[in-house]
Each structure stands twice: as structure tokens, then as C-alpha cells.
Amino acid sequence: MLKVRNLSTGYDGVPVIFDVSFEVREGEMVSIVGSNGAGKTTILKTISGLLKPFSGEIEFLDKRIDRMPAHEIVKLGIAHVPEGRHVFGKMTVRDNLLLGAYTLESDTDIKKVLEEVYEIFPRLKERENQKAETLSGGEQQMLAIARGLMSRPKLLLVDEMSLGLMPILVDKVLDILKEISRRGMTILLVEQKVQEALEMADRGYVLQTGRIVAEGTGKELLESDLVKKAYMGM
Ligand SMILES: Nc1ncnc2c1ncn2[C@@H]1O[C@H](COP(=O)(O)OP(=O)(O)OP(=O)(O)O)[C@@H](O)[C@H]1O
Ligand SMILES: [Mg+2]
DSSP states (O other): OEEEEEEEEEETTEEEEEEEEEEEOTTOEEEEEOOTTSSHHHHHHHHTTSSOOSEEEEEETTEEOTTSOHHHHHHHTEEEEOTTOOOOTTSBHHHHHHHTTTTOOOHHHHHHHHHHHHHHOHHHHHTTTSBGGGSOHHHHHHHHHHHHHTTOOSEEEEEOTTTTOOHHHHHHHHHHHHHHHHTTOEEEEEESOHHHHHHHOSEEEEEETTEEEEEEEHHHHHHSHHHHHHHSOO
16 A cells, blocks of 8 residues: 655755665554654655655555645545644644544535544544543544544554553553554554554564664564564563
8 A cells, every 4th residue: 555665864955764665555554663763753754745755755555645745645545643642722622623524525424434433432522522632641642543534544644642641541542543453444653662563563664763674573573682672671
């Protein structure tokens, strides 16, 4: 579904991603794991068109997207749940969700997708008229993911959804992501929480200072010396 080939990119001419290649197949959950500053967010921003590559190619459903503007990439079916959630605090939960549906044209579609999303996130339905700023951290993360789903994406990009959450909430949010995956969504997740992200992924990639240094199934990576030594203190 998504093919990234020999991607190099960065900021103000300074590269931070070097010759990165990976793919995501339809229906998969793929995790890219790495420490602070490895370049995970930069990769997602480049896929969703917020940042342009210095070189390399990105293909989505057999179409080159690396020169497309971000709003066209959303229309093709890629939704990006950004790092740090970015919900609109003064707006209600429902209005935050409706913002995510701006690419849908008919009101019936919007109603339908809202119902689907509420089915996955009953908590959000209970709180639909509450201002988003009054939600807990975990609920705000759920709102950010739910808003991503409102555009009916084919591919969901999720950036560091565990950030700043207590362990118990991390598990909850991860469970929800598994449920979304089970319903057929293709997901690319980037995470610093290496163990959790690899345990739930079909396949994964390890990113170190802008380069992919290992790839494999989640299980293979978890059992690899590299991951054990570098991320699990073993
Ligand atoms: N807007 C920017 N301008 C200049 N440099 C940036 C910018 N954003 C990120 N960088 C640099 O690019 C590198 C990769 O950053 P990135 O945010 O992609 O890392 P990350 O893997 O997402 O880290 P974290 O786990 O902390 O979120 C870092 O060295 C960072 O300082
Ligand atoms: Mg990041």
C-alpha cells in the first residue's frame, strides 16, 4: 500500500533522514521504533506531505505522492494523528471529530462515520458535548485517533500515542489501536516505547539517527540482540 524508497529529508537543507526504505502492506500494522530524535516524526511528516523529501520516492496505492500537497494526500486516504495530540480544547468533542471529516462531502456519510467512530470510542460519545480540554490525557489521545478515522482513511499514521500517558492508559490506547487494526485498518505507528510497539506489530523497523538498522516481524525484532541491547537493557 505504501512504499518508501531511498528517502532522505530534513530541515533547512540539513538532512536528518538518510536513505530510508520501507513498506506497509494492506491490512498490516507496522511499527517504526527508535529513541528521541531518531527521525520518526520527520518520516511521518514527509509521508503526509508536511515536509518534502530531499531525494527518494513515496508511493501510495501505486501513485507517487512525494510532490503532492498535504490536502491531496489526505484525500487519497492517508490520515495523520500527530504527536502531542493537538485537539482543539475550546471546541466540543463532537466538533473536533467533525473537523476530521472535512474531506467527506455528504452529510449522510459524515453521520455514518461519526456513528462508526462512536462505536469504537463509546467514551467519546458520552462526552460529545464536553469541551475537549476537559478530557483526560488518555481521552484526548483517543479523540486525536478518532478524528483521524473521521476522514475514512485507508492508512492511519500514528505518532507516539503513548507520549505522556500513564502505563495503564498506554495499554488502553494500544488496545483500541489493535481493535481498529482488527477491523481491517492499515496502520503505521511510530513509537519510542519499543517493546509495546513491536509486540503489537506485524512487522517493524528500527530507526537509529535517521537510518533503518534492522527490520523484521515484531517477534524477530524483539528477540534480536540489537533490540534487546539497545532498547531493553538486556
Ligand atoms: N522543525 C525542525 N527544524 C530543525 N530540526 C528539526 C525540526 N524538527 C525536528 N528536527 C530535528 O530532526 C531530528 C529528528 O527529529 P524527529 O522529531 O523526527 O525525531 P523523533 O524520532 O520523532 O523523536 P521523538 O521520539 O523525541 O519524538 C532531530 O535531531 C530534531 O532535532
Ligand atoms: Mg517524534
